Amino acid sequence: MAVVEREKLLEVKNLKKHFNVGKNAVLKAVDNVSFDIYKGETLGLVGESGCGKSTTGRTIIRLYEATGGNVTFEGKDVHGKKSRKDLKSFNRRMQMIFQDPYASLNPRMTIKDIIAEGIDIHGLAKNDKERMERVYELLETVGLNRAHASRYPHEFSGGQRQRIGIARALAVDPDFIIADEPISALDVSIQAQVVNLMMKLQKERGLTYLFIAHDLSMVKHISDRVGVMYLGNIVELAESDELYEEPLHPYTQALLSAIPVPDPEVERSRERIILEGDLPSPISPPSGCRFRTRCPHAMDVCASKEPKWLEAREGHWVACHLYDNELNTENKQQ
Amino acid sequence: MSMHEKQLNNDLFQPAVRSSDDAEKITKESTSFWQDARRRLFENKGAVSGLIIIVAILLLAFLGPLFSHNGFDDQDTSRTNLPPRVPVLEKVGFLGLDGVDIRGVDQYKMKNQKDNYYWFGTDALGRDQFVRVWKGTQISLYIAFLAAAIDMVIGVAYGAISGYYGGKTDNIMQRIIEILIGIPNLIVVILMILILDPGILSITFAMVITGWTTMARIVRGQILKLKTQEYVLASVTLGAKSSRILTKHMFPNILGSIIITSMFTIPSAIFTEAFLSFIGLGISPPTASLGSLVNEGFKSLQIYPHLVLYPAVIISLIMISFNLLGDGLRDALDPKMRK
Numbered sequence: 001m002a003v004v005e006r007e008k009l010l011e012v013k014n015l016k017k018h019f020n021v022g023k024n025a026v027l028k029a030v031d032n033v034s035f036d037i038y039k040g041e042t043l044g045l046v047g048e049s050g051c052g053k054s055t056t057g058r059t060i061i062r063l064y065e066a067t068g069g070n071v072t073f074e075g076k077d078v079h080g081k082k083s084r085k086d087l088k089s090f091n092r093r094m095q096m097i098f099q100d101p102y103a104s105l106n107p108r109m110t111i112k113d114i115i116a117e118g119i120d121i122h123g124l125a126k127n128d129k130e131r132m133e134r135v136y137e138l139l140e141t142v143g144l145n146r147a148h149a150s151r152y153p154h155e156f157s158g159g160q161r162q163r164i165g166i167a168r169a170l171a172v173d174p175d176f177i178i179a180d181e182p183i184s185a186l187d188v189s190i191q192a193q194v195v196n197l198m199m200k201l202q203k204e205r206g207l208t209y210l211f212i213a214h215d216l217s218m219v220k221h222i223s224d225r226v227g228v229m230y231l232g233n234i235v236e237l238a239e240s241d242e243l244y245e246e247p248l249h250p251y252t253q254a255l256l257s258a259i260p261v262p263d264p265e266v267e268r269s270r271e272r273i274i275l276e277g278d279l280p281s282p283i284s285p286p287s288g289c290r291f292r293t294r295c296p297h298a299m300d301v302c303a304s305k306e307p308k309w310l311e312a313r314e315g316h317w318v319a320c321h322l323y324d325n326e327l328n329t330e331n332k333q334q
Numbered sequence: 335m336s337m338h339e340k341q342l343n344n345d346l347f348q349p350a351v352r353s354s355d356d357a358e359k360i361t362k363e364s365t366s367f368w369q370d371a372r373r374r375l376f377e378n379k380g381a382v383s384g385l386i387i388i389v390a391i392l393l394l395a396f397l398g399p400l401f402s403h404n405g406f407d408d409q410d411t412s413r414t415n416l417p418p419r420v421p422v423l424e425k426v427g428f429l430g431l432d433g434v435d436i437r438g439v440d441q442y443k444m445k446n447q448k449d450n451y452y453w454f455g456t457d458a459l460g461r462d463q464f465v466r467v468w469k470g471t472q473i474s475l476y477i478a479f480l481a482a483a484i485d486m487v488i489g490v491a492y493g494a495i496s497g498y499y500g501g502k503t504d505n506i507m508q509r510i511i512e513i514l515i516g517i518p519n520l521i522v523v524i525l526m527i528l529i530l531d532p533g534i535l536s537i538t539f540a541m542v543i544t545g546w547t548t549m550a551r552i553v554r555g556q557i558l559k560l561k562t563q564e565y566v567l568a569s570v571t572l573g574a575k576s577s578r579i580l581t582k583h584m585f586p587n588i589l590g591s592i593i594i595t596s597m598f599t600i601p602s603a604i605f606t607e608a609f610l611s612f613i614g615l616g617i618s619p620p621t622a623s624l625g626s627l628v629n630e631g632f633k634s635l636q637i638y639p640h641l642v643l644y645p646a647v648i649i650s651l652i653m654i655s656f657n658l659l660g661d662g663l664r665d666a667l668d669p670k671m672r673k
Contacts, residue, residue, distance in 0.1 A: 058567075061571055062571075063567055063570060063571065087573060088573050091571065091572060091573035092573070094571075095571060095572075096567075096568065096571045098564040098567065098568060099564070100564055103563055103564045103565065104564035104565050104568055105565055106565040106582075106583050106586075106587070107367065107587070108367055108586035108587055109582070109586075110366075114565075117568075117569060117572055117574070117582075118572045118573075121572050121573050121574055121578070122573065150364060151364045152364065152365075152366060152367070155364065165568070168568065168572075169568075172572065
């Protein structure tokens with residue numbers, strides 16, 4: 001994708017979300033995360049379990065109050081005190097698709113009431129007939145039929161439920177959708193169905209996605225750019241093809257080496273980078289670079305200094321001392 | 335192998351027309367949660383018999399006294415301690431409903447009451463036990479209704495506020511509950527009697543103060559669980575107000591637990607009242623309560639067993655049937671039992 005003056009839709013700057021866990025213990029789920037999302041693109045966010053991907057998504061959409069930093073949506077600050085009217089208009093622009101299709105639909109409500117919830121809250125339909133028309137239209141958009149409107153969630157399969165969740169988010173005509181691991185609870189065959197639906201909707205409606213997942217191949221398939229998270233930090237961010245072909249950060253390299261290749265010849269000789277040790281506790285993360293305890297290239301400086309967020313190549317950002325030219329020349333001089 | 339000799343050709347086949355609509359079609363009849371629950375409840379024999387007994391006792395408690403021309407406090411010393419005597423059934427000897435007491439004396443003949451029938455007999459002051467038992471049942475049912483109402487109003491509201499707002503509010507509200515649970519019920523009732531007279535009012539107040547704590551805790555737990563459910567979060571991201579989240583998402587989902595909890599609170603409240611009346615802290619004479627009837631009757635248990643028998647049977651029936659119904663409702667409403 002050519003870099004031709006893309007319009008920034010969402011700007012996340014030094015976002016922090018800390019949770020208090022017990023006395024004097026703070027869990028830094030998200031610490032100093034910054035990235036931009038451009039209009040019409042899909043930004044993938046990957047990382048292992050517990051690295052703060054979901055917390056990032058939930059903090060952006062105000063489900064959690066941010067501890068620090070700011071999120072700007074079309075030039076307007078998302079967090080902080082807001083009037084009811086501002087909040088409502090914000091809620092219409094930004095929506096979320098959830099991970100667990102079995103927990104994301106209220107079991108006591110019919111499908112039509114679930115999908116129409118946004119319509120009811122924002123008063124988007126003048127009368128009952130218009131409301132039903134909208135619901136039918138949305139059901140057909142996500143590939144379900146009218147007869148499903150009066151049924152209850154337990155009568156549907158996981159994939160169907162996830163599509164109902166998408167229809168609910170679409171009901172308020174959002175511009176930006178945060179998809180929080182929308183496919184990780186589904187069968188592989190159904191995953192493709194849901195991802196294709198999401199891509200089709202993006203094309204038709206010009207949606208922008210923040211796609212959170214841990215399935216690397218699926219993220220590559222759907223994303224224009226990909227960010228890699230480790231222990232509450234973003235360690236690398238680049239165009240999806242570039243990142244997958246030439247990962248710079250040692251963590252990304254290890255992560256990508258885990259993807260199986262659909263070619264037995266290559267697969268046989270594929271070398272995996274096995275990381276040693278476990279994910280450190282986010283309550284007391286390592287000093288300096290958070291990845292240094294498991295990094296095969298760890299240097300002395302990694303323990304003392306936090307790596308800078310650098311543009312190593314055009315559009316390819318990485319936080320690692322290996323690519324800090326200033327630091328490297330300094331070392332050589334010594 | 336002659337069956338296979340027949341040649342297969344295209345004429346034998348017809349294309350199956352299957353539109354994309356059919357692919358996602360659900361043929362099963364759509365049933366809501368409550369329809370399912372009702373079906374499961376009525377399949378449960380214990381729950382159904384419990385329900386029937388409760389309805390029967392409810393009807394008798396209010397219609398029963400109308401069958402007799404005596405009031406519950408009409409005394410008449412000429413007809414004291416009469417054993418039960420029921421028309422028609424008096425001819426069936428082994429039932430013991432013929433007005434003959436345990437010494438073999440026909441009390442009705444002796445006390446010149448040949449034309450009268452006291453179905454449950456009379457007590458030491460000649461009051462019609464049948465009327466008194468149903469009056470006492472009315473008190474028990476009043477207590478049952480009161481316990482359920484207090485649970486529903488105070489317990490649910492308290493638990494919902496505590497769980498939904500969380501944080502400091504929750505912390506303070508839970509400490510208050512712990513203090514209330516720490517005070518024994520009997521102490522609260524005795525303190526109430528110091529201020530008010532013994533009677534239905536002091537029991538009512540004691541229950542208002544302490545009766546709702548279990549419900550509040552259960553509702554709080556449920557709300558805490560639901561608060562982090564994704565469908566609630568989805569509603570938040572859509573911009574729903576707290577009132578909408580509570581009424582549309584939370585209450586329909588905890589209604590099952592609320593019903594079950596109050597079904598189990600009711601028998602224990604009935605028993606508490608009967609117990610208090612039995613030890614003399616509850617209903618004061620001449621008003622009858624099942625507990626005070628048993629108390630009066632058990633003094634002459636060996637000579638006039640009918641005075642204890644009927645109120646005791648009624649208490650047991652009420653408690654067993656509420657428990658059976660509560661069990662049935664729990665099975666019917668528990669989503670984990672869903673087939």
